[in-house]
Amino acid sequence: xxxxxxxxxxxxxxxxxxxTLLCAQDMNHExxxxxxxxxxxxxxxxxxxxxxxxxxxxxxxxGYNVSRLKKQNFLLGLESAAPSQTSVYFCASSYGIAGxxxxxxxxxxxxxxxx
Amino acid sequence: GIQVEQxxxxxxxxxxxxxxxxxxxxxxxxxxxWFHQNPWGQLINLFYIxxxxxxxxxxxxxxxxxxxxxxxxxxxxxxxxSGVYFCAVEWPASKLxxxxxxxxxxxx
Numbered sequence: 001x002x003x004x005x006x007x008x009x010x011x012x013x014x015x016x017x018x019x020t021l022l023c024a025q026d027m028n029h030e031x032x033x034x035x036x037x038x039x040x041x042x043x044x045x046x047x048x049x050x051x052x053x054x055x056x057x058x059x060x061x062x063g064y065n066v067s068r069l070k071k072q073n074f075l076l077g078l079e080s081a082a083p084s085q086t087s088v089y090f091c092a093s094s095y096g097i098a099g100x101x102x103x104x105x106x107x108x109x110x111x112x113x114x115x
Numbered sequence: 116g117i118q119v120e121q122x123x124x125x126x127x128x129x130x131x132x133x134x135x136x137x138x139x140x141x142x143x144x145x146x147x148x149w150f151h152q153n154p155w156g157q158l159i160n161l162f163y164i165x166x167x168x169x170x171x172x173x174x175x176x177x178x179x180x181x182x183x184x185x186x187x188x189x190x191x192x193x194x195x196x197s198g199v200y201f202c203a204v205e206w207p208a209s210k211l212x213x214x215x216x217x218x219x220x221x222x223x
Contacts, residue, residue: 102205
């Protein structure tokens, strides 16, 4: 069981470039999440998905898009990167039992720098 | 939105000492998790604890949901305990809201 994996681990972009971060989980979880962590802060939710083919906005969605074409994968896209998007990005997943057990498990993170 | 406050913000301990970290939240929540972020940035699940008390080795946690707080106890601290400890509450449903963390440094 690999759990939650993220690719790439590091990336440097120039302002205006685009990229996609890939998250994969092998725990058959329904729910998946993308967070960002800025220096000295906790994580903030960008977008999330409650099942294959669904996506929804979190706390800080501007400048990002997501897709969940397969249950095990959740993609985060930056169409035109900005320096303000320099951050560490974490993916997470959970069983998503409404009102019940919903422990989230996190990937190792992707460190993104936008110059 | 909900406010999640952690205290203390920073803590320095000598190896072998005990400590208590606190998490206060401003509204009723479905669940609460404690995480350890190690110096390499990895988030490690410590406890999933909507209420009651749980123990795992030298660590234990207590959540009193009716009074909107949770405590994380670290006993006989080791240098490998260093890092940042986050609590996160499930609010609104199925989504985690994180506190700002307690940065712990354990020295020899």
